[in-house]
Amino acid sequence: MESTLVALAGTTIAVAGTLLAPVLSQRLLSRTQSDQFERQERAADAQWAREQRVAELDKRRACYVAANSGYRRHRVELMNYLWRVHDGEVTPEARAALEDARHSMHASFAEAQMAASDTVLAELDSMAQTLAHAYDRVMRLGEGAPGADGADGAFEEIRVMLLRANDQWVGMRTAMRADLGVEPGPAGP
Numbered sequence: 001m002e003s004t005l006v007a008l009a010g011t012t013i014a015v016a017g018t019l020l021a022p023v024l025s026q027r028l029l030s031r032t033q034s035d036q037f038e039r040q041e042r043a044a045d046a047q048w049a050r051e052q053r054v055a056e057l058d059k060r061r062a063c064y065v066a067a068n069s070g071y072r073r074h075r076v077e078l079m080n081y082l083w084r085v086h087d088g089e090v091t092p093e094a095r096a097a098l099e100d101a102r103h104s105m106h107a108s109f110a111e112a113q114m115a116a117s118d119t120v121l122a123e124l125d126s127m128a129q130t131l132a133h134a135y136d137r138v139m140r141l142g143e144g145a146p147g148a149d150g151a152d153g154a155f156e157e158i159r160v161m162l163l164r165a166n167d168q169w170v171g172m173r174t175a176m177r178a179d180l181g182v183e184p185g186p187a188g189p
Contacts, residue, residue, distance in 0.1 A: 057180065063108075063115040064176040070101075070108035071127055072169060077101035078134055079162045085142040086155045102135065117179045123172040130165050134158060 081098045084090045105128070112124050137158045177184070 060115050060117075061180055063112050064120070064180065066108040067112045067116075067124060068173055068176065070105040071124070071131065071172065074101045074105040074131055075134075075162060075165050075169065078131065078138055079159070082138050082141070082155065082158055082162065085138065090142060105131065120172075120175045120179050123175045127165070127168055127172050130161070130168055134161050134165065137161070 077098045078101075081090070081094055084094050109124060109128055113121065116124060137154065141154050141158065174184070
């Protein structure tokens with residue numbers, strides 16, 4: 001009887017093992033697949049975050065390129081217009097070129113206000129104020145109302161202001177490059 005019980009117990013264990021093997025196997029497979037799915041989901045989330053950072057960086061870069069170009073063009077057109085005023089050669093085309101450059105700068109500034117870092121925005125704002133002040137002075141000089149110091153003194157002051165704005169522009173550009181993670185290069189000539 002004892003051997004029968006041992007055989008019965010062995011058979012019961014074998015049958016139970018046979019019946020439980022697919023359940024345990026399925027459970028292990030399910031857990032493995034779940035772990036694999038979680039890893040894939042984490043990898044996809046990380047990839048999406050990387051793509052978002054790259055897209056944001058590209059957006060800021062494009063914005064900074066437009067702002068850099070717009071501000072520089074406006075400063076150059078102001079200088080050109082100042083010389084035309086000084087030489088008495090103001091034309092409607094020159095005025096239109098100045099206004100076009102000014103509007104382009106305003107548009108790039110508006111775009112930058114939505115994408116730029118606070119540091120870059122402070123530089124852009126400061127440069128915009130400098131150029132607005134220079135624009136106002138150039139327009140008054142062109143209308144024959146230069147101020148108390150006379151036309152020649154006003155011309156020279158405005159010219160120096162616009163030349164100094166170039167140094168301010170370099171600072172603005174440096175802030176943009178730093179915000180984009182561009183390492184400062186060697187000093188130029």
